[in-house]
Amino acid sequence: MAGNLQVRVAGRPTGIPQAEHFAIVDGDVPAVGAGEILVRNLFLSVEPAMRGWLADRSNYADPIAIGSVMRALAVAEVIESRASGFARGDRVLGWFGWQVFAAAGPAAVIRTIGDPDLPPSLALGVLGLNGVTALLGLEKVGRPVVGETVVVSTAAGAVGSAVGQIAKRLGCRTVGIAGGAEKVAICREEFGYDAAIDYRAPGFEAALAAACPRGADVYFDNTAGPISDAVHRHLALNARIVICGTASVASWDPAPAGPRVERTLLTRRASMGGFVVLDHMDEFNAASARLAQWVREGKLNYREEIVDGIEHCPDAIADLYAGRNFGKRLIRLEKRA
Numbered sequence: 001m002a003g004n005l006q007v008r009v010a011g012r013p014t015g016i017p018q019a020e021h022f023a024i025v026d027g028d029v030p031a032v033g034a035g036e037i038l039v040r041n042l043f044l045s046v047e048p049a050m051r052g053w054l055a056d057r058s059n060y061a062d063p064i065a066i067g068s069v070m071r072a073l074a075v076a077e078v079i080e081s082r083a084s085g086f087a088r089g090d091r092v093l094g095w096f097g098w099q100v101f102a103a104a105g106p107a108a109v110i111r112t113i114g115d116p117d118l119p120p121s122l123a124l125g126v127l128g129l130n131g132v133t134a135l136l137g138l139e140k141v142g143r144p145v146v147g148e149t150v151v152v153s154t155a156a157g158a159v160g161s162a163v164g165q166i167a168k169r170l171g172c173r174t175v176g177i178a179g180g181a182e183k184v185a186i187c188r189e190e191f192g193y194d195a196a197i198d199y200r201a202p203g204f205e206a207a208l209a210a211a212c213p214r215g216a217d218v219y220f221d222n223t224a225g226p227i228s229d230a231v232h233r234h235l236a237l238n239a240r241i242v243i244c245g246t247a248s249v250a251s252w253d254p255a256p257a258g259p260r261v262e263r264t265l266l267t268r269r270a271s272m273g274g275f276v277v278l279d280h281m282d283e284f285n286a287a288s289a290r291l292a293q294w295v296r297e298g299k300l301n302y303r304e305e306i307v308d309g310i311e312h313c314p315d316a317i318a319d320l321y322a323g324r325n326f327g328k329r330l331i332r333l334e335k336r337a
């Protein structure tokens with residue numbers, strides 16, 4: 001019994017996953033077991049972190065086995081429930097993978113989506129992994145206070161755009177770093193950054209220095225690499241660096257070489273801390289509710305880039321790493337009658 005289009009992992013990438021690392025197959029619609037729900041996915045998420053999930057070594061998540069359905073968060077509709085607490089028609093956010101149908105136990109479900117006034121797709125972006133990462137990463141590791149300067153890389157993206165706006169709400173001066181004139185304009189006009197800088201343009205570091213006359217008190221680092229090397233040269237005393245992502249590092253094998261950071265941390269009395277949202281899932285719903293309220297009040301802007309059709313999944317991760325997304329990249333699946 002086929003009828004369940006799935007994107008399966010067909011090869012192990014050594015760097016950025018490309019279309020050839022996936023295969024689209026017509027799999028079976030799964031039978032729903034006792035204690036499970038059967039869902040039909042409405043929106044599939046695309047995450048930069050998928051590069052790490054597909055690597056041949058575990059980092060904070062086990063590698064995905066070749067031949068498996070690609071691991072992904074999705075917003076889905078329950079079409080059959082044999083689990084208590086879920087009913088047909090519920091909208092749910094969970095680990096349902098890049099496929100049309102999934103049978104899942106409650107452990108795979110992050111939450112039932114209960115905001116009928118907001119588009120369900122937001123549960124994957126500004127109210128989901130990206131927004132919650134921005135909020136909790138900033139609060140727990142960045143710890144900004146009024147009047148400080150907060151510098152953000154991938155500032156026009158799903159995480160970065162929320163970080164900038166939340167820092168601004170907290171009374172900080174915000175400086176966004178993004179690739180290209182269009183994203184820089186979006187940072188200023190839609191996400192309210194006080195200054196936005198194109199890291200690809202000549203004079204990037206001079207512009208950064210001018211935008212942070214008293215240095216960066218908080219650096220929300222989504223890229224690592226040369227962008228971060230430049231920000232480290234402009235840290236304020238007692239700066240906090242949130243290590244959230246490493247988008248500019250093509251591969252960790254071999255590990256990239258760069259300037260040593262220890263002396264900078266020493267002389268600036270700075271600290272650097274890693275943040276992984278999956279460590280804070282007990283706070284996910286509360287954080288998401290705070291973000292939802294800000295969205296309702298028009299105090300938190302977001303961008304989504306929705307592409308129709310599961311056939312766009314295989315290229316989607318490489319697109320993120322080429323910076324071709326303007327906002328949260330989602331794949332929408334056609335809802336069948």
Ligand SMILES: NC(=O)c1ccc[n+]([C@@H]2O[C@H](COP(=O)([O-])OP(=O)(O)OC[C@H]3O[C@@H](n4cnc5c(N)ncnc54)[C@H](OP(=O)(O)O)[C@@H]3O)[C@@H](O)[C@H]2O)c1
Nearest residue numbers: 048154157158159178179222245246248275276277321323
């Ligand atoms: N730690 C966690 O729990 C957690 C959770 C979610 C996301 N993240 C991380 O947060 C970061 C942003 O994720 P997102 O989902 O919001 O994606 P996103 O920012 O919407 O999209 C990724 C962006 O990364 C930038 N990029 C790609 N290659 C780059 C390079 N070589 N140098 C500099 N920038 C590059 C591109 O922006 P430009 O066009 O501006 O270059 C691209 O648009 C990622 O590093 C991701 O892994 C971490």
